[in-house]
Amino acid sequence: MKQVPVEAWAAELAACRDAGYDVLDMIAGVDRSEWIEVIASVMRTSDAACELVATRLDSDHVIASITDVYAGASWYERELAEMFGVRIAGAHDERPLLRRTDEGAPILLKSTVLGARVLTPWPGDADASDDAKANRRRQRAVGVAEDWLVSDGGSHE
Amino acid sequence: MPSNAHSLIGLNPDACTSCMICVRECPVWCIDLASHTHEVTEEGARRPKVVHVLDEFTIDFGACMYCGICVDVCPFDALAWSNETDQSAHSASGLVHGIDQLVKWFPASGS
Amino acid sequence: MTSARHYSVPGVPGLAVGVLDLGLACCSMEIGAAITAGLLVPADNTPSEAAVLLVSGTVTDAMAPAVLAAWNALPEPRRAVSFGACANTGGPYWDAPTVLKGIDQVIPIEVYVPGCPPRPEALIAGLAELVIR
Ligand code: SF4
Ligand code: SF4
Numbered sequence: 526m527k528q529v530p531v532e533a534w535a536a537e538l539a540a541c542r543d544a545g546y547d548v549l550d551m552i553a554g555v556d557r558s559e560w561i562e563v564i565a566s567v568m569r570t571s572d573a574a575c576e577l578v579a580t581r582l583d584s585d586h587v588i589a590s591i592t593d594v595y596a597g598a599s600w601y602e603r604e605l606a607e608m609f610g611v612r613i614a615g616a617h618d619e620r621p622l623l624r625r626t627d628e629g630a631p632i633l634l635k636s637t638v639l640g641a642r643v644l645t646p647w648p649g650d651a652d653a654s655d656d657a658k659a660n661r662r663r664q665r666a667v668g669v670a671e672d673w674l675v676s677d678g679g680s681h682e
Numbered sequence: 683m684p685s686n687a688h689s690l691i692g693l694n695p696d697a698c699t700s701c702m703i704c705v706r707e708c709p710v711w712c713i714d715l716a717s718h719t720h721e722v723t724e725e726g727a728r729r730p731k732v733v734h735v736l737d738e739f740t741i742d743f744g745a746c747m748y749c750g751i752c753v754d755v756c757p758f759d760a761l762a763w764s765n766e767t768d769q770s771a772h773s774a775s776g777l778v779h780g781i782d783q784l785v786k787w788f789p790a791s792g793s
Numbered sequence: 794m795t796s797a798r799h800y801s802v803p804g805v806p807g808l809a810v811g812v813l814d815l816g817l818a819c820c821s822m823e824i825g826a827a828i829t830a831g832l833l834v835p836a837d838n839t840p841s842e843a844a845v846l847l848v849s850g851t852v853t854d855a856m857a858p859a860v861l862a863a864w865n866a867l868p869e870p871r872r873a874v875s876f877g878a879c880a881n882t883g884g885p886y887w888d889a890p891t892v893l894k895g896i897d898q899v900i901p902i903e904v905y906v907p908g909c910p911p912r913p914e915a916l917i918a919g920l921a922e923l924v925i926r
Contacts, residue, residue: 623853623891632890641888648714649706683914710878710887743907744881744895768907768915770922774881774895777907 526564526577534580535589538565541576542594545569549591552601554609556635561586561609567595582611590615608633687765688748692788693739695781697760700734704752704761712742713752741784743768744777762789800833805921809836811844815863818850820877820910827913844868845923846900849876849910851886852893864900874919875902878909885909 529537546567555562561582568575582588588605590613591598603622605611610631613619630637683689700717716738721730753761764787771777802808812833814824824847827833844867852860864873875896878884886892896902906919 621855623855629890639888640890641894645711645888648708648711649702683912687912689908689912689915710885742882744905745878745884745887746907747878747885747909749909767918768911770904770906770915770919772904772922774875774897774902774905777881777905 526579528579531580531582531588534563534578535591535594537578538567538591539594541567541578545571546574546576547571549595549597549601550575552598552605554605554611554633556609556633557581558635559583561611563588563605563611565591586611587614589613590617592617607631610634683765683767685765688750688763689768690743690764690766690787691741691746691753691784692762692764692786693741693781693784694760694762694788695736695739695785697758698736698739698756699758699760700736701757703755703757707751707755709749709751710745710747712745713740714742715739736781738780739784740778740780742778744771744774764789799836800828801836802833802917802920804832804917805924808920808924810920810923813844813846813863813867815846815848815860816850817848817852817856817860818877818879820849820879820908823876823910823913823916824849827916830913832913832917844871845920846871846873847876848873848880848896848900848902851879851884852896852899853891854893855891857893857896857899860896861899872903872923873900874904874906874923876906876908876916876919877911878907881905881907 527537546569548568548570550566550568552563552565555564562579563582564577564579566575566577580588586609588611590602592602592615599616599618600622602613602616603618603620606613606616606619607621607624608631632639700715702715705713705715715736717734717736719732719734722733723730750763753763766787798814799809799811802810812824814821816822816824824833828835846864846867848860864871873896875881879886879892880896883889883892883894887894893899897905904919904922906915908915911919
């Protein structure tokens with residue numbers, strides 16, 4: 526995997542295309558908490574070679590569009606924008622992909638609260654037993670952040 | 683149906699200790715169980731023993747993603763894959779199966 | 794939008810269905826598996842009892858109107874089958890705000906086939922349920 530600074534993102538992918546990588550396989554985002562990692566996977570159909578190019582977005586979440594390099598990038602860039610709140614500089618298409626509007630927090634960021642996980646009672650929360658001697662260790666569902674339930678009047682704990 | 687088909691999950695209620703591990707590990711929160719405890723004093727024992735009794739155990743196969751985590755994490759092998767054909771229902775709630783059904787899907791020799 | 798294809802189902806004698814396969818995610822692979830395994834046999838112009846809308850896969854909010862349109866375009870008598878955890882309840886994506894918690898919020902479902910994905914055999918069992926009803 527090639528790690529490049531964000532300023533070199535579009536140039537690096539153009540270099541890949543010029544080196545014969547003719548297919549953009551995908552672009553994916555990963556929320557690493559301190560930064561957002563963006564990874565592009567490209568393929569060369571002549572010899573089935575693959576290359577990964579990665580960059581990290583630290584403070585301002587802006588990355589250059591590569592739709593001029595790979596036309597198929599548009600779909601993934603829309604996904605990055607919608608799911609991770611990344612702004613695509615020079616994007617050709619800014620319509621939301623899975624949502625009908627772009628309202629609400631980007632849903633693949635770890636900081637985004639998923640309402641369904643807050644509103645649905647977690648079956649693991651109930652103590653297996655109603656007996657007072659039962660283990661009263663506090664439990665929390667995987668994927669539900671500590672502070673989500675603070676303001677709901679303690680219905681979960 | 684191939685013998686290693688992962689179609690359904692069966693429960694052996696006699697092996698289940700109501701420990702809740704599977705319930706808490708299930709990523710889609712589709713297992714639910716209820717139990718109570720009672721004390722049994724065995725002859726010659728100094729203190730009564732607390733026994734968990736399983737009252738209800740349901741798996742919602744409408745949501746289950748057949749990941750097998752529950753089967754893997756159960757410390758008592760009370761859950762196991764069955765290769766019976768998944769049963770359709772005429773309502774989403776009809777896909778929620780309790781002990782009576784789950785016990786039938788527990789393979790005779792474990793798996 | 795594709796039109797309904799006609800199939801006979803060797804496992805259920807006498808059953809001929811016109812299936813409009815609305816494959817929205819990975820579950821739809823299993824329809825192909827059922828055909829390859831000979832569980833569903835494509836039949837030319839066999840008059841079928843009913844048109845069946847088979848919804849398999851994750852229904853996002855953005856996709857829901859298309860599912861509704863496909864249902865409305867289907868001639869009577871028509872019936873809908875929900876295939877797989879996503880279509881049934883949202884499945885692994887039950888907590889995603891962009892995903893419908895079951896396609897039955899949009900169209901009336903007659904048979905729910907569980908699985909993630911359901912096996913091809915489960916599809917046949919589900920289609921058989923349509924007949925019994
Ligand atoms: S197989 Fe996975 S989703 Fe299904 S009940 Fe077990 S842990 Fe939950
Ligand atoms: S992990 Fe096993 S023993 Fe524990 S509650 Fe689940 S089925 Fe029962």
